[in-house]
Amino acid sequence: MPKRVVIKGPKNRILDDFFKVDEVHLSFEKFDGSMSEVVRRLNFERGDSVAAVLHHRERDAVFLVNQFRYPTYEKGPGWITEIVAGMIDEGEDPEVAMRREILEETGYLVERLVHISDFYLSPGGSSERIFLYCAEISGAGPAEKGGGLAAENEDIRLIELSTAEAFGQLDRGDIHDAKTIVALLWLRARLGSEGG
Numbered sequence: 001m002p003k004r005v006v007i008k009g010p011k012n013r014i015l016d017d018f019f020k021v022d023e024v025h026l027s028f029e030k031f032d033g034s035m036s037e038v039v040r041r042l043n044f045e046r047g048d049s050v051a052a053v054l055h056h057r058e059r060d061a062v063f064l065v066n067q068f069r070y071p072t073y074e075k076g077p078g079w080i081t082e083i084v085a086g087m088i089d090e091g092e093d094p095e096v097a098m099r100r101e102i103l104e105e106t107g108y109l110v111e112r113l114v115h116i117s118d119f120y121l122s123p124g125g126s127s128e129r130i131f132l133y134c135a136e137i138s139g140a141g142p143a144e145k146g147g148g149l150a151a152e153n154e155d156i157r158l159i160e161l162s163t164a165e166a167f168g169q170l171d172r173g174d175i176h177d178a179k180t181i182v183a184l185l186w187l188r189a190r191l192g193s194e195g196g
Contacts, residue, residue: 003029008038020045044126050098051085052133053183054108055163062166062187063137064180065105066157067148072176081159081169082177085130094118094131102135104149105156107142110135116186121178130179134187163191 008025015021022043027035054063066081086101088094099110116132148154161169169175170184 004035005029006035014042042125044122044128046087046126046128047090048088048094048129048131049085050088050094050101050131050133051083051179051183052098052102052113052135053083053180053187054102054106054135054137055187056137056160058138059160060163062161062163062184063106063108064159064161064166066159067155080177081175082180083183084135085179088131095133098131098133098135103144103146105146105154106158107144107146108135108137108139109143111138112136116183119182132179132183132186134183134190163187 005026005028008027012023013020014023022045023040024043025038025040027038030036055061056063063084064081065084066079068078069080070078072078072080084102084105086097086104088097095113098113102108102110112135114134114136116134118129118131120126121128121130142158146156146158148156166184167188170181170188175181175184
């Protein structure tokens with residue numbers, strides 16, 4: 001049953017840039033039914049995003065991408081191997097956004113999208129929600145160049161791995177991106193259940 005939240009005063013945007021940070025003061029209903037003291041909370045507002053593991057059934061392959069991600073640079077390695085992902089434009093359907101991002105980053109056209117889940121990445125500080133998919137692709141190669149958008153200074157390398165090697169990287173701890181870990185675990189479970 002939903003509990004009460006009382007917002008005290010207006011929401012204050014304390015950072016309004018590529019990312020946005022909102023500050024709010026509120027009290028919330030505790031599990032014993034009483035209301036909490038007024039607390040200050042911050043929300044890192046990024047918008048919603050999409051992500052997909054690309055699976056090529058005929059080649060028994062998984063396609064990942066590698067690109068520079070500044071927030072990982074100081075802790076290493078800077079260049080992260082991950083599934084295709086991107087932001088949903090305002091008013092855009094998540095499936096439409098996913099197909100667009102796959103074409104931009106890899107050049108592949110999607111045969112079928114299977115919705116895996118949607119989830120919050122870090123609900124203690126961010127409202128960002130990811131719509132996660134498995135994208136089935138086929139054919140000998142991409143339909144377009146891929147590599148990301150030059151206008152956004154993207155420099156994306158496409159990586160093809162056998163499913164066995166992708167799962168091996170997962171098991172060795174070589175994958176450091178949460179959405180990629182979730183997607184590969186899902187794919188392994190799905191392929192295992194289809195085979196058995």
